[in-house]
Amino acid sequence: MAFLSSQVQYQTVGAFSMPTGAVEQGMNIKQFISESYPQDARGDAWSELLAGLHLRSNSQNENFASFAVAAVRGQPDGILIGHLVADAQTLTPISQRDRTLIALISLDEEIEITAENVNLTVAPNELAILPTDKSWETCLPRNTRLVVVCMSETALQAQRFGLSPVVTPLLFPARGLASVFIRSVASAADELDTLTSLEWQSVEQVIADLYLTMIVSAVPSETGVNSTQAALFSRLALSIEHHLSDPDLSAGRVARQEGISERYLQKLFEQNGESFTHYLRERRLQRARMALVAPDELRMPVAEVAYSCGFSDAANFNRLFKERFGLPPGAFRTHHVKNLTETASAEQRGWPLKALNNRKAKKRSAIDGAASEVSQLKDSREADGTHHHLSASAKTVHWGYFSRSLPPVLEISSGDTVEIETLTQHASDAPDLMIKGDSAAEDIFYWDGETKHVDRRGAGPIDASIFGRGAGEGFGVHVCTGPIFVNGAEPGDVLEVRIDDMIPRSSRNPEYDGRYFGSSVSAWWGYQYGELLQEPKPRENVVIFEIFPDDDGFGYAKAHYSYRWQTQTDPFGVEHKTYDYPGVPVDPAKIQPLLPAMHDLRIPLRPHFGVIAVAPREADPVDSVPPAYFGGNIDNWRLGKGASVYLPVSVPGALLSIGDPHAAQGDGEVSGTAIECSMTGRITVTVHKKGGRFSDLTYPLIETPEEWILTGFSHPNYLAEFGPKGQGEVYMQSSLDLAMKDTFRKTRRFLMGAYGLNEDDAITLMSAAVDFGVTQVVDGNWGVHAILRKSIFSE
DSSP states (O other), rough: OOOOTTOOOOETTTTEEEESSSTTTTOOOOEEEEGGOOHHHHHHHHHHHHHHHHEEEEEEEEGGOSOOEEEEOOTTEEEEEEEEESSSEEEEOOOOOOOOOOEEESSSSSSEEEEHHHHEOOOOEEEEEEEEOEEEEEEEEEEEEEOOOOEOOEEEEEEEETTTTOOOOOEEEHHHHHHHHHHHHHHHTTTTTOHHHHHHHHHHHHHHHHHHHHHHSSSSSSSSHHHHHHHHHHHHHHHHHTTTTTTTOOOHHHEEEEEEEEHHHHHHHHHHOOOOOHHHHHHHHHHHHHHHHHHGTSSSSSHHHHHHHSSSSSSHHHHHHHHHSSOHHHHHHHHHHHHHHHHHHOOOOSSSSHHHHHHHSOOOOOSSSOOOGGGTTTTOSSSOOOOEEEEEOOTTEEEEEEEETTTSSSEEEEEEEEEEEEOOOOGGGSSSTTTOOOOHHHHHHHHHHOOOOSBSSSSSOOGGGGTTTTTTSSOOEEEEEEEEETOOTTTTTTEEEEEEEEEOOOOOOOTTTTTTEEEEEETTTTTTTTTOOSSSSSEEEEEEEEEETTTSSSSEEEEEEEEOOOOEEEEOOEEESSSSTTOOOOGGGGGBBHHHOGGGOEEOOEEEEEEEEESSSSSSSEEESOOOHHHHHHTTSSSSTTTTTEEEOSTTTTTEEEEEEEEETTTTTTTTTOOOOOEEEEEEEEEEOOTTTTTTSSEEEEEEESEEEEEEEEOOOTTHGGGGHHHHHHHHHHOHHHHHHEEEEEEHHHHHHOOOOOHHHHHHHHHHEEEEEEEEEESSSEEEEEEEEEEGGGG
């Protein structure tokens, strides 16, 4: 589920982002993305969005620190469709005076609904119909994708046309007409931002018709009305709603549009207990009442409101409005504005006024809730921790995945330092240079006709023979050392990993002793694969580099030789026509080494770790390729010596893993890889407890001595957003546009929260002084970063 395409631009209003600019007028879409809000404002914003769907939440997540996204379209007096992703919480209805109904569909998880004398278990893709004028609750057990449909009494006028009201939750299995309704609603929820206003009206009509036809068989009619009559009356009501602004709207015109006689139309309204004229006037008055107090129409003259609702005489409108609501329209609006002003300080959506005032009064540290100078951000680091060494072996690495179920290979405490060995998964591109003679590499890469020392290489099933593949094959590639259990780290805390030093791992082959090598593959997943100019097309190319480090840990790399990928046969006898599985030993007899034209070029080194991750909260193994909230395959070359990365902790002990060492990389990593080179690093690990430093952090944040680097992704929490299909769906749904939106939101939030700027000032600063760049376009979940220079805030 990708929320709202690049054609829609948003202006934040309360908890919602309203479409402006390049969207059709009348397209009423509201959006919530938790990453847009600081944690202390997120709960209010989420509550406001739910209130629009006549729901309230009793979140089990204190301060609403979890990830959530939602898109809602429609009008309160018609049909609203919401597409939500939310963590464990209990939802209850906000009581409505009318007979608004809620249709609830869980797309992934089984949910429980409890009401008086009723307990329902709703399986994925089943339908629950719930009244809003009765008490009930539904419990979301964990991260859940929901479709919510609110159907107002106006949209379902046929409920007044003899149908008994829904007074208790109803369950509809996914079969017959209910299955058609469920699939129609789910499809509409996927296309909220693409439907034109005319198409949306058709969707509203289809949903209303399907519902009424379905409900007739479930709830007996009080007057014997059949489903055909009920559906026809619903169409008439919706047709009237869509043409209320037309002063010439008449019974004859509506009848002609529906292909029935005017007499039959009048008879239907008479059966409903009122005349067409009375019904039309009531609907126009109700529309006017809402328009008079709508925030974006408060400056509209009362006469214009009258005309927009189909009244041709302003004086007559004033008289009718006073008769119906007790006050003239002008006085009604004034009374509403007065109440709004009196309660504004008591309930401020978005950034609370008190919080904003506090932020403006004091410059706050980005990693500390207390007032401090930016230059003092590192004061609390412990300098006297224990030093550990973690060597790489088949027993201390995991290959191609992260998991909260992995047993730790080392236990440390906050403030400890670790010398950690990491191996590149690309060592098998040149085994003679990067594996031979190296006992650790030979252990990890060992693979003969009977066994692999590291069997699982990815997040796929361990028994993938039914797919014709190897263990874990195709879903993750990186050799990661760890995980490391950090004492005292708990969910809600933040783990800081500071890189104190990095050095490349030398070749242990006696022929190349003391020399350093790496590999860069222009692979099928690279940006270039479909953009090649020269033959053969397509192709994959491997360049083996020699690394020349200097005394400062930098230096340069030069191309040693290159070759085109040719079909390789692994020790199990499986052919690999492309570079599709990590660690396949390259047979020198099947390649033709060449001296590349670039062999004299010196590429500056930028040593860094491509992968630094804590364990994700999800139960199943997670592919190591797409980065997300837990860090992972960040692939930002700035995460090298002297830099720190801050990661939100999701599981006890954090379970830190490090891998994918790079000698050099450019922004974008367009070919699919960097210069991949085994390295040993020295890191310092610090736990920042919940409620203090980085209490609002929900993403990997990088700090260097001079800069903050904020990381954004196409889908910041794709595992929650896409549900069980997330590990495949993220590869198909990523774009730079979505990644840029995410980075924009995080940067705005960072500037407002860390430095006390209001939204306008934050946006101005972002445009004038923040450098946005493409991190990578090859890791499934594409990345954009924002670089904020600390010197801007120095005094």
